[in-house]
Amino acid sequence: MSEPTLGRQLAAFAVRAARDGVPEPVATSVRQRTLDILGLAVAAHRLETSSMILGHVLDQGGHAQAIAVGLPDRVTAAQAALVNGVLAHSLDYDDTHLPSVLHPSACVVPAALAAGEHAHASGETVVRAVAVGLEVAVRLGMAGYDEALGNSVFFEHGQHATSITGAMGAAVAASLAYGADEDGVLHALGLTASMASGIIEANRTGGTVKRLHCGLAAQAGVTAAQLARRGFTGPPTVLEGRFGFFEAWLHGQYDAGQVTDGLGETWAVPGIFFKPYPANHFTHAIVDAGLALRARGVRPEDVASVRIGVAGAVIRTIGEPIETKRTPVTGYQAQFSGPYAVAAGLFGGGGLGVGLEDYSDDLAQDPARRALMATVEVAADPRCDAIFPHQFPAIVTVVTTSGDELVEEVLANRGGPERPLSDDELARKFTDNVAGRLADAGATAVRSDILDLSHATDLADVLEPLRHLKETP
Template sequence: AAQAAGADGAALTTAVAVGIEVTVRLGMAGYDPELNNSVFFEHGQHATSICGAMGAAVAAGMLVGLDEDGLLDVLGVTASMAAGVIEANRTGGTVKRLHCGWAAHSAVTAADLVRRGFTGPPTVLEGRFGFFTAFLRGEADHAQVTDGLGERWAVPDIFFKPYPANHFTHAAIDAGLALRAQDVPLDRIDHIELRVPAAVIRTIGQPIDTKRTPDTGYQAQFSGPYAVVAGLFGGGGLGLGLSDFTDDLARDPARRALMARVDVVADDECTKIFPYQFPAVVTVRTDDGRTWREEVLTNRGGPQRPLSDAELAMKFRDNVAGRLDPDTTDQVVAAVAGLADVTDVADLLRPLTRLRTATD
């Protein structure tokens, strides 16, 4: 959208900030403190792709020059395009990889339609048949949307994911990596207990037989047992990278032997902290009676344990390895680091035209 509008880096930065704010606030409007979980998720909906479409639409609308009424229209139009079902988190299928891209596609399309005259309902959020009713069945906390809007920002509190896996698995990965550093003998492990917030078990611990035997690297990205075991084995990137989530590793007999010994259970302390962190406590017992315990209560990549610019660049390099040559990768890293000073967003995107395809 920024490229189509001829926008500069400063305008893009502003639009991204506002878009993320809209996304986070709509997402938190669907958080139920009594359930201690997202109402979206309780209904089988992927809040990332639903709320993400709404936020991205506001960002795209800003970039193409929509005024206040136009931005309201773009929310109204996008609400009819936002979608995402999360059953793939539990039992497999790669469709979830499409969700964020579809949200962005919907957003850019909606902004373009509104620019050409399409309109949406002015009560798209709170109306009788609006967003809150359609997606949350009216169980929305409106104050999460309006309180401190424009004064207190959610954006500084967002988390960057260090590992290419479901965010609920990250503390388990960190615990596994920490136990690896303590030289826990993998060949003597008798039992592993992964304790997590109650609300996340359905995503990373159920059905447990499937989570202990992921058939693909994609399924492994949503497996609590695989997360702990992969951490114990160690990997690339920032501890684990894309090369650690392959079909072959998901089926690796040594990893599966350890995954078979992992139980995923609810932990009261972790449940109290959720959803502001996605904590985990891992206990490992060996066949000679020794026990190791690792507690990870704050997520790496959040405000309490931020990733450095160098670490973020390292993750990017890991993600594009084999797709972009090193010189091009460095150009993109440098452009992103100086995004506010980029005069034409096309300068940021142009190096990506050298992207290699899977058949190259």
């Protein structure tokens, strides 16, 4: 008897976990990540692109099935997943799995919540669905990670692994929320593989399309789950087949063991990194180094030159073209700039050290920050290469106008297993994200209900406060 296909094995794992439950550390992590995503969705309402996606969805019309954060009227489940996924990823403040460099929660959580509300699923069902969806997304992402290369093959091909494997995880999560059996989950995977997509050129040269990626992935997952319920089917060899997922995206270069080894026993979910700063994760250690230099008494006006040493693989995202990275025009461009990251740290900020207010269009163009950024070079460092991509380290060297040389090494990221954010820090991040937009009573209710989501019986009641946000922060 032949071994089940990879998709069949994932589907069987998904249904078992939905039926039997997930380990408590995994469930706790899911509840924390769900709260994080909802806080980010509220915070993203400050962006013009958020108004764009809300307006787009309102133009479509449709049945009232699920809550899109900030819309008073319910929209279809697929539309809610689209909106909430776009909002969740737009600030680049959502969690990251390493070394796959995925942002899985921004795809999976919106899909599970939308499908769960539409299906009147219990909170416990949604928690299990999110856990499995995250695990599937990460395992597919890791199947495309090349240990010898030290990078994701998806990224080497210019593909946004998050919106590709995230769509697959979203499909599994949505399917479980709808109560699918093993065949239903497998067919949803088979359908979603024809909808998953995303390229990352905007990271280099600009454009806001990346903000759509997680929303489109979540929407694809919900849509696929719904179509599978209607009877549409996908290929059982959707992953490993001659013309399947891994051939299409990775040209057949993948590690099947990453998909199946320890499946159901070893969970990646609790080890996914939370983000303390609202910027591309490659820049976080640079921000930390800047904050540490500031704490040592270094003032921006005392800086003659800065050398940022990072892993060579990240330079194309945060250091090239260097002229563009030294002169971001918008706060969004600043989120992908190594020079801006060190400036953000040296100038200081709010939140958990540097916050949302530190990535504004005005500050991106601030003459004092521009003057500092003009002194910055970004270069490959062999020590960072040896650690990447299990961490995103940075070694920052500052030469002052008086000739002193100061070095700060940040070799492990805040928010990961080695430097975890405390429960208080995660609560503060949520509070900061919703401040001024969600009433205090609503914020308290959402925080309490989401952290106790496993006991919720009505998801619509839990999410109700998120329908009504204040227009201005």
